[in-house]
Amino acid sequence: MKARAQDWSSYWRAPDRPLEAMHAHFVEHVYHRHSHDSYSFGVTEDGAQSFSCRGAAHTSAAGMIMAFNPDEPHDGHSTTDLGFTYRMVHIGPSLVEGALADLAGGRAGLPLFAAPVVADPVLAGALRRLHTALLDDRASALRRDELLADTLAALVRRAATTAPRLIAAGADDQVATLVRDRLHAAFLDDVTADDLAEAAGRSRFAVYRAFHAKYGMAPSDYQRQLRLREARRLIAGGLPISHAAIAAGFSDQSHLTRWFTRVYGLTPGAYQLSSTLA
Template sequence: MAGDWSRYWRSPGRRLEAMHAHFERHAYHRHSHETYSFGVTDDGAQAFTCRGAGHTSTAGMVMAFNPEDPHDGKAADAFGFTYRMVHIGPELVADVLTQSAGRRAAGRRAAGRRAGLPLFAEPVVHDPVLAAGLRRLHAALLGGAPALLGDELLDAVVLAAVRRAAIGGPGQRRATAAPAASAIARRVAERLHDDYRTDLTADALAAVSGSSRFAVYRAFRAMYGMAPSDYQRQVRLRAARRLLAGGAPIAEAASETGFADQSHLTRWFVRSYGITPGTYRRGSP
């Protein structure tokens, strides 16, 4: 892809990742992450859909995605966009908030803060202070800064994001789904997780949910923001990521997670994450 480039870093022991990229032609397929994902647009404009609406992030704006927020993304014009992204595991966010609560209140509410992770109402935020903090953290991670400095910058970014952009404690982003539909979607999701290697049919999902194929599709889209087929592919990709992070060869990761072959895994890995499986496996720029 002419003009497109990316750099990537992955922590070997924690769910903490960073990416710096410029895309003109690459378009992200709809996907989500298990992590909180915070990004800053450096140049240009990125257009994406998230939570049922279209958004555009231009230079200086912050993107804030909750875990499991489905989104896509592409350049808003022919000039492309440059951005940096940091993915932070929910457990790391919980640890920072717990430590912060302990410092302020001698641990009185530490357990409660761990249970109540923050949510971000808007996927695009104009906040120069938060953007500057994210740039400092991102530069430290990709630049090989000392571990202590990286931890300090991570703490500062999490606290700044929660204080400046979060809407508070626990909530249900998809609370509008009817209880019956939510139950259908959860049963289908459990089956997709349990049998992600299997080439499941729509009839099989309807049978496990006790409803029609149409009801399954409608309930699943309402609850998870994507079709069951996209969700199954995402579960497979996440399983492949875990194998690759452990050093598995790409071909082995593909065969173990239900992809037809290495090229099939590579194609969807790039469409969903903007990097190749080999880049992810190496875990450094």
């Protein structure tokens, strides 16, 4: 008979703003009734969690979303004796309001989520991507900010009952060009969303919206593309792959190999060999 997995959890907290994330598996643990001063959004990965909220009982099974407004009491426990695994992101109201104001092009107010459980694969995917980046030491601050903007916009559009109106993303050529120039000038730097906002004279979320509208990708993806091009140039010039990876801004050779293969369809080693034989 297979033994049950033990309870475990890991936690991440941003040092400079109200943003936290938890990844946990609970079999025995039972949450006492409590609330948070933040918005709390979770996705159940495995098993099912049962909880009471707003005077009713709810169950979040694998793939479902949990959405709690600030100061909303709830409890929680495993639905079965096999336990449940889930990812939770806590986002402060000030951060939510600021992000949505940028997306709406002005003061937007705060959303209200009336359904504590939402079945939406798109939202589940967005939350997983954001949560994974928050707990990944190799994820850049820029990438985390971009995923936060995407996830908040998706949550408001798809799950909020009372929601600010978000304007359509319109191209702002000047902002996008300034950001592109900043990335080209220092693509090896650990550029943050605040750096790009300062360069463009706009907010972080306005920068992301304008750049994505014009160039079809997030600034972090564009920066990675520039680093991959530099790695190709260095490898073709005879630099060992491990040295090229570091020189091009990747954390190590495996990091370069993963992205090089994903983008170009061959490994850096195969590219190096083709350069040698050419």
